[in-house]
Amino acid sequence: TAFSQIPNYVPQNGLVGWWPFNGNANDESGNGNNGTVNGATLTTDRFGNVNQAYGFDGNSQNIEVSNSSSLNPNELTISVWIYPLTNDICIIAKNDPSNAFSKSFRLVHQDFWQSQHGLSTRYGTGDCSQNENGLYGNVGSVPNGVWSHVVSTISLFGIVKHYVNGMLYEVFQSSPIVTCNSMQSSMRIGGLYWSGEANWFNGKIDDIGIWNRALTDCEIQDLYQAQLNSVSQSISAGADQSICAGDNVTLSGTGGSNYQWNNNVVDGQAFAPTQSNAYVVTAQDSLGCTGTDTVVVAVLENSASTLTETALDSYTLNGQTYTQSGTYTQTLTAANGCDSTITLNLTLNFTGIDELGTNAKKLVNITDLNGKTIPRRKNTLMLFIYEDGTVERVVEMEE
Structure with a gap:
């Protein structure tokens, strides 16, 4: 399939391009947005694997991806691992080569435009001349000389978010992204696609992903952790427990919200299981991620x-x-x-047969040894209470 080479932790919904740089600059999303390498060289990635990332020398080396309609979205997520060595360098950009302000998008490390900034996201608002939105983060949000996972999202409503190493770092309320109608330029990895100052990237770049939607916090955390459902451990079904047959048990999830159980169990509602079973709860954690956990209820006879x-x-x-x-x-x-x-x-x-004798006194009551009145019966030790107050132990045997 088109997505056969993509790791399972990479969201496929809305995926425009996925460039893992596994020995080349091909787009493995299946959309055909392959890159042409212009001087950049294969190098070691963040895991130390050789030829699994691209290095850029800060002097015109880049990777160019030809224009396509998929690269001009009205919502955007850019995810990338970078190892920057200097400041004010462009990670990825798609802009008019004759006008740096006419663009689809641009992501810059330690942007020094007009003043010193940190990570910046700039994008077009539909005007093909000078209008753009520029959102500038804090200086030092992404350090030099180390690998960092950087994500920028732009929602349909103009909410821009910066993530560094899986954590939400900055949020900006701005305008929706609107690509300039005449934007037919290529996308460039490692510098601006512009005849002027290109802010060439100096360092390493790896695992670039572009989506035509704003990814969720959970999806971004998965990309950073490089594993699916990386935060599912926050959902808990509670400790395993044992109950006696016929007793009720109440299962309640913690660590999230909207708990859904299997086997028709309702969260927080008592029920009486008839046999031992494993119960699975599914819920959403604080990042909006879906997680699961299992609890075993043993029914003892x-x-x-x-x-x-x-x-x-x-x-x-x-x-x-x-x-x-x-x-x-x-x-x-x-x-x-x-x-x-x-x-x-x-x-x-009973051994008390010898106590049975003739007694002319009037019998007024018969009780057991505890003083409780009982009917006269065979094979039972009884207390005969007479009118004069005397008491006699009597056993009348069955003939």
């Missing part, structure tokens, strides 16, 4: 067991004493922190 026991008089289980036969349920906390339910089937054989 509750346990259940049945215990059948026979005992004399009473039976104690986990600190609870039973004095009657029957079926009982206990709910404890298991080692995994979830419920452990025990069902006890208990049969008691």
Whole structure:
């Protein structure tokens, strides 16, 4: 495809030209804006790779790109790596060779026009004579003798931004870019396309990109980091967690905004998962970049067991004493922190048969050992309470 040789971190939407200088000055965007080398020499890039950047001696060496309609946009982004050695040197420009003020655009390092400035962006406003917009940054924003990533964007509404090494450095409110109608000049890398002072570049240039739109902060950060989604680590789904089956969990993202989860999860809203799963959140960070993160929710099972026991008089289980036969349920906390339910089937054989005797006194109440009134029943230890206040322990056995 046309974009097959372009790294994935280079935005393809609106891409006009991409000159990575991989041994030549070809445009790898597929738009055919190839450069003609005029004296510039291949040199090492910022990674130390040989023949992967172009060096310029500050004395008329340049790379020329023929005019095309794609190079006269009404919005603009220029991205470039530079290693400047001196001040007041032109990085890239497209202007009328007979009139330096009639231009599409110009990006200059340490612009000394009329007074000392830093990085400057100048561009046309539609007048083919003397009108142009010149936005001048602070002196020293881009140092000499080191590699720096420089980006200038011009929006449709005339907002101009300078970025240095991925960070927004300066913002200007100006006028929209309007190319002079008669602008048919070539674009020059390494100097002005002008018969007068050309501000020849002295140093190295690499990885030039031009777009017909203003790139976002995120896209510019990706270009600087030379990797896609370079800031996605700011989005967090939270720490992995474990819950018991039937319990609710609430997932909330941090580090961004507009959180969207998979598996029909709503950010900040409780739900009860039925099985262990990985949940992915997608959000936008402070740069407007889309980032993702994953959290694992482990659903732990509750346990259940049945215990059948026979005992004399009473039976104690986990600190609870039973004095009657029957079926009982206990709910404890298991080692995994979830419920452990025990069902006890208990049969008691009482030894107190000898207490059963003849008593002519009037029986007024029957209770269990805790004093709770109960009905008369077989195979159960009962307290017989008589009219005279005496109490007798009685077990009536099944015949």
